[in-house]
Amino acid sequence: MNTIIAFIFMFGLLVFIHELGHLILAKRAGMLAREFAIGFGPKIFSYRKHETLYTIRLLPIGGYVRVAGEDPEIIDLKPGHHIGLEFNDLGEVNKIIVNNKSNHPDAKVVEVSRIDLDHELTIEANDLDTETFHKYSVNRQALFVMDEKETLIAPYDRQFSSKNTIQKGLQVFAGPFMNFALAIALFIALGFAQGVPAEQAIIGEVQEDSPAAAVDIEAGDQVVSIDNQSINTWTDFVRYVQERPGETVELTMERGDELVTTSVAPAEITEQGQSIGQLGVRRHFEDAPGDVIAYGFTQTYDMTILILDALGQLVTGQLSLDALAGPVGIYSATDDVVQTGFFNYIMWTAMLSINLGIVNLLPLPALDGGRLIFIGLEAIRGKPLDPQKEGIVHFIGFTLLMLLMIAVTWNDIERLFM
Structure with a gap:
């Protein structure tokens, strides 16, 4: 039971800190962060605060911050769609009922002729009751209502794609940076708790x-x-x-x-x-404070060099892929570490935080490093790449990473029974 609690806490902390970096920089840049998730797959807990839905999901294989404009919007209205409109006191549309319009008897049902929720924030439509044409202004905080779930619209200036390359790069880099910062903080805490060797x-x-x-x-x-x-x-x-x-x-x-x-x-x-x-x-x-603080940085640096060296050996074939560990392998190793004491557990957590930061900076699609490559290409070209093509590359990369994760997890399970 101690190992289960220790693993859940460690995994949650590493992913939370990583995604918190993405979330903070997204909000600082004025991006609309739709969801902050720990884990993937089905939701087991959710809580909405202001614009963002905070969720814990079933599969402990990472997390994400879903920013408007990074992926195609789930709700895409086209001319000819029938929607319901509700208005605020200023006469602006503040709710767009996508389906189940019968549940909203006060909504005005219209047929969309033209809709622009990125720049103009207008809906041009025919009123189905009066058969008259209207152009409606849409409030910046208007909500889509689909299957009785509310989702904020995302004007273009709130989307990831509207920001300059520096803002995009910082938002992407903030996740790995926070993992290194966490490692430094943990090593400093260890130094104050037990001294610096x-x-x-x-x-x-x-x-x-x-x-x-x-x-x-x-x-x-x-x-x-x-x-x-x-x-x-x-x-x-x-x-x-x-x-x-x-x-x-x-x-x-x-x-x-x-x-x-x-x-x-x-x-x-x-x-x-x-x-x-x-x-x-x-x-x-x-236990001198200066030595303790320096220890946090030097230990993080030394661990970073060790991990980079191991990655280099993987690339050159000096280490086999069997050396990789997935969630099962990390859980097993955590069980061993927990038995050796709390301080070793904290050091193990710091090391995994550095590892998470480094792995996410690898220039592979679907990882932060891969996204930074695309942002760099955008800076060189002076214009963004085709979002659909970029999305396909990241989807393929994510699929390959999941296949690798499955293979590594299978190896972990086999090692447990050897």
């Missing part, structure tokens, strides 16, 4: 009944050399000790203002079938 080989804690305790190594000692070989980092120190199980080594340490030299034999332990040396000491952690 010191880069130098400084002893933080000495375990009782360990080789280090037997030779009076103390917390705060900084190892500067082993067997007359200079030690600059904690990683150097750990590697040297692990490679010499049972061998006596000579440590030179700074203790206050003096140098202390002692000899010690690392204990021999077995880890993953391999013998390694261990002194029984833990790393020193620092």
Whole structure:
């Protein structure tokens, strides 16, 4: 049960933060955000606030912000359509009844002759009761009513396509950016909670009944050399000790203002079938605010480089596609991480947030990176590409990504039963 809760919280947080970036920049640019969704597929929860419908959907494979003008509008009225019109106190159309007009007895039923809800905000139509022709003004906040569900119209200046390339690019880039920002925030929170691991080989804690305790190594000692070989980092120190199980080594340490030299034999332990040396000491952690904040950025950078390196190995064939994990694989890994403690779970969440940001920036159709490519081409050409052709490319890309997700998920399930 703990793993289920941890996974749902983690997935929800990563997708929420990502889509929140898209939503905030859409609203800042004046775009009409019709829906903010976590998950895909059937709705299991929905809540409308102002212009936007907030939903949680069944399939935990991502999320989206549906902005007017990014995709063809669901409701497309043509000449000859019969619709019902309701008016506000100023005589403007404030509701357009698309079907089930009998449920709206006060609506005026007309036959559309010409309709422009993008620029002019007018409807030219024949009144079916009086057989007279009228030109109606439409309020900017007018609603479509279809199957008794209300949807705001989207004047052109509220549509994604009406914005300049900078506004479009920032709105698309904001999602991945928020994932990197979340990772930085999580690493900073970890730093304040448990301290920041010191880069130098400084002893933080000495375990009782360990080789280090037997030779009076103390917390705060900084190892500067082993067997007359200079030690600059904690990683150097750990590697040297692990490679010499049972061998006596000579440590030179700074203790206050003096140098202390002692000899010690690392204990021999077995880890993953391999013998390694261990002194029984833990790393020193620092808690200076400046170090903690810097740690948030450096850890995010280091993780980004590691993930990019792994992606490069996938592209060059050094890693097989079997190395990829879908929702099932991530759930299984989360189960393992949860068992190791809360701090490791937070670090795992930060790493997945970076991974989500990077993957979304890949120049593939249907991902944010693919959309940024199209926006870049628009900037170079000086005019947008054909929306229908772009939509087809993104649809094909989305379909291929779903097929890849199914294949990866199948591999995840097979690994569970191996």
